[in-house]
Amino acid sequence: MDFTLTEDRAMLKDMVARFVADNYPLEKRHEIADSADGFSREMWSQFAELGLIGALFSEEDGGFGGAGFDISVLFEELGRGLVVEPFVASAVLAGSVISRLGDDEQKSTLADIIAGGRLAALAHGEPDSRYDVCAVKTTCSRSADGWTLNGNKAVVLNADTADLLVVTARSSGGEWDEDGVCAFLLPADADGVEIRGYPTIDGLRASEISLNDVKVPDSAVLGAEGKAYPAIEMAVARANVALCAESIGLMEICRDITLDYLKTRKQFGVPIGKFQALQHRMATVLTEIEQARSAVINAAGRLELDRIEREKAVSTAKTLCGQVGRLVAEEAIQMHGGIAMTWEYSLPHFAKRLIMIDHQFGDVDYHMARYIELSTAQAA
Amino acid sequence: MDLNYSDEELAFRDEVREFLDKELPKSLSDKVLTGKRLTRDDMQGWHDILNSRGWLADGWPVEYGGTGWNAVQKQIFEDESCAAGAPRIIPFGLKMLAPVLIKYGSDEQKDYYLPRILDGSDWWCQGYSEPGAGSDLASLKTRAVRDGDHYVVNGQKTWTTLGQYANKIFCLVRTSTEGKPQEGISFLLIDMDTPGITVRPIILLEGTHEVNEVFFDDVRVPVENRIGEENKGWTYAKYLLTHERTNIANVGANKVALAHLRHIAKLQTIRDKPLIEDPYFAQRLAQIEMDLDAMSTTNLRLLSSPDSVANAGPMSSMLKIKGTEIRQAINDLTRRALGPYAMPFVSEALDAGYNQEPIGPDYAAPVAAEYFNNRKITIYGGSNEIQRGIISKMMMGL
Numbered sequence: 001m002d003f004t005l006t007e008d009r010a011m012l013k014d015m016v017a018r019f020v021a022d023n024y025p026l027e028k029r030h031e032i033a034d035s036a037d038g039f040s041r042e043m044w045s046q047f048a049e050l051g052l053i054g055a056l057f058s059e060e061d062g063g064f065g066g067a068g069f070d071i072s073v074l075f076e077e078l079g080r081g082l083v084v085e086p087f088v089a090s091a092v093l094a095g096s097v098i099s100r101l102g103d104d105e106q107k108s109t110l111a112d113i114i115a116g117g118r119l120a121a122l123a124h125g126e127p128d129s130r131y132d133v134c135a136v137k138t139t140c141s142r143s144a145d146g147w148t149l150n151g152n153k154a155v156v157l158n159a160d161t162a163d164l165l166v167v168t169a170r171s172s173g174g175e176w177d178e179d180g181v182c183a184f185l186l187p188a189d190a191d192g193v194e195i196r197g198y199p200t201i202d203g204l205r206a207s208e209i210s211l212n213d214v215k216v217p218d219s220a221v222l223g224a225e226g227k228a229y230p231a232i233e234m235a236v237a238r239a240n241v242a243l244c245a246e247s248i249g250l251m252e253i254c255r256d257i258t259l260d261y262l263k264t265r266k267q268f269g270v271p272i273g274k275f276q277a278l279q280h281r282m283a284t285v286l287t288e289i290e291q292a293r294s295a296v297i298n299a300a301g302r303l304e305l306d307r308i309e310r311e312k313a314v315s316t317a318k319t320l321c322g323q324v325g326r327l328v329a330e331e332a333i334q335m336h337g338g339i340a341m342t343w344e345y346s347l348p349h350f351a352k353r354l355i356m357i358d359h360q361f362g363d364v365d366y367h368m369a370r371y372i373e374l375s376t377a378q379a380a
Numbered sequence: 381m382d383l384n385y386s387d388e389e390l391a392f393r394d395e396v397r398e399f400l401d402k403e404l405p406k407s408l409s410d411k412v413l414t415g416k417r418l419t420r421d422d423m424q425g426w427h428d429i430l431n432s433r434g435w436l437a438d439g440w441p442v443e444y445g446g447t448g449w450n451a452v453q454k455q456i457f458e459d460e461s462c463a464a465g466a467p468r469i470i471p472f473g474l475k476m477l478a479p480v481l482i483k484y485g486s487d488e489q490k491d492y493y494l495p496r497i498l499d500g501s502d503w504w505c506q507g508y509s510e511p512g513a514g515s516d517l518a519s520l521k522t523r524a525v526r527d528g529d530h531y532v533v534n535g536q537k538t539w540t541t542l543g544q545y546a547n548k549i550f551c552l553v554r555t556s557t558e559g560k561p562q563e564g565i566s567f568l569l570i571d572m573d574t575p576g577i578t579v580r581p582i583i584l585l586e587g588t589h590e591v592n593e594v595f596f597d598d599v600r601v602p603v604e605n606r607i608g609e610e611n612k613g614w615t616y617a618k619y620l621l622t623h624e625r626t627n628i629a630n631v632g633a634n635k636v637a638l639a640h641l642r643h644i645a646k647l648q649t650i651r652d653k654p655l656i657e658d659p660y661f662a663q664r665l666a667q668i669e670m671d672l673d674a675m676s677t678t679n680l681r682l683l684s685s686p687d688s689v690a691n692a693g694p695m696s697s698m699l700k701i702k703g704t705e706i707r708q709a710i711n712d713l714t715r716r717a718l719g720p721y722a723m724p725f726v727s728e729a730l731d732a733g734y735n736q737e738p739i740g741p742d743y744a745a746p747v748a749a750e751y752f753n754n755r756k757i758t759i760y761g762g763s764n765e766i767q768r769g770i771i772s773k774m775m776m777g778l
Contacts (some may be wrong), residue, residue, distance in 0.1 A: 001452045002382045003681045009381075069381045202429065259776055273778040274771070282776060283768035287698045295670070296678035316670040321593035371670065372662045 031211035038205030048116030068300030076359035079249025095121035096235035103225030121162035140169035159207035160197025191215035322364035409465030415746030427541035462632035473504035507551030567613035694775035697767035728762030
């Protein structure tokens, strides 16, 4: 056992931290988030040049990392900067599925994704699916010259700027069966794909997508027909590690801003950090962040273990990060008082993102139930 | 980062397993695993077995007879020992006094006392708390007044765990009332058979005799029994409280307690379905499992981190807070898992040799008592509120 970062990852961490500190101040972030794309293409190509997208892919795929700890190191630092560029959408989600299921032709898109030249998004969740990864109602039917897709996809991250979409659809099986889920790789501007982009409350962009008789050739199918579920599950697991690591960065920023405030804000003639009512709550915040960090380390380190061990660790991390994230965000706002209710102040933007992470790929309740299901399956 | 055990660590684990398999008496592990009370001889016996193997003093430097284990090895040893049903090592001499002796004691004191701790010649108990000095330990009033080559000690200590078995007590005493309360405290080593010492049992809420009051009435203590300087005892006392952090989170014992809870939850039924399948119960159990899984990593991470020395105080505070909260959650859920059978309490059933039919399931007898007994863990060793104060001051500068 060893809890120190390898030299490469320590360098990656320092590099991202420095870049974010120098180039991504909060005012800039707001400006970027407010732009039409919802992210900066210039920033994105700088991230690509620094190798940050490549850090999320294995050498085999043209990257130089791709392991759980590469994801966690990178996203923790991105979290500190509230970075809005589409790392999760393009590299972690769509990139993972293409990497696992794609043939040589399809995988050739990875070079462009890693270089930042092309953007991809994973259109998987649906209006009724909530967080259930196997719930796919979108249909795909076979015809003489390919496939026809019909259905709706919901809250798809960064789809409105994507060049490529990975779309899931069902060729067979019931609504919640793992079997029968197919994945397709298609251009985002294919006929019949209608994308309605919108901002999210925490400064990102997402889209509702309707697929109306979208025709794709056989060559668009990723992997074997009806067998895409394990790759989707794995992509979601990787995204959850990324989100949990991002939440650790956010928690520590919220902690630091709040600590600073407790030492400077005076009431009743003393800094409010002199009050035990606040000290003890802050001590709990610190302690719980260490627990959340441990859960993320466990999940990142178990990403390559067998499915149940991996998924249990991911659900544990998402549950604990959701619980601790909420604690940290709410306590930080409460201990600040009124100032934390203003747009102008820094803290609430970190707190908003921290809370909304719980709404991506499974909240506390979902992952608690899933953990129990996995434990039961393991015991049987 | 690597969460897997290395080949060396796996080999060490096998060595520990083999040792436990051979040397831990079954009669002893049966008692531990079924929640029976241990006698003085039970505890001393295991102490001696570990000492013969050289595995008793895992926190001491090697030159004094320590094992030289790193944080991971210590954790492996703890996990394996707990899983096998080994008794807890009595910590007062070994883990509390010894580090103070090693850091602040004179050569004579080290040469005399350390071997006696290892070979079991001395059973130490702790004289810190007083009726009027609990969380506010520095307000202690037991006086030691210099009279030639002796101190004359008068006062009262309380919560003295297993003092009924001890032949020695290390005490914080007041040698000055000048300045801040912390500045007038000295650290004395006292023979329990010195005239003027009286030990009186305190019976705990669940009926056991675990702690005592110790009264000092003109007790004469040689000046050479003082550790370090007069009036500097507070420094040594604080060192004692933060030094031995390896098992402060009790991860190994908590894992065993959690496994036992799972076992009970599979046997208990609601309308013929195992309790473990009840959604409310399953959720509570899952929460504890998740917390403990993270705790296990937090523990190793903090103990093996390079700033764990600089930040020893607040880090041990974090481990203490979270470890005790998780243990109490396990005790609480185990109690509830039993339903009405948490209520029967035949005290003799917890003694070895009790051979009557158990009331209700055979695992039920110790559960409620352990729940009540473990309310102490968030109170002792610096209450969890005191720990939060330490984190606030030392880690956050509040």
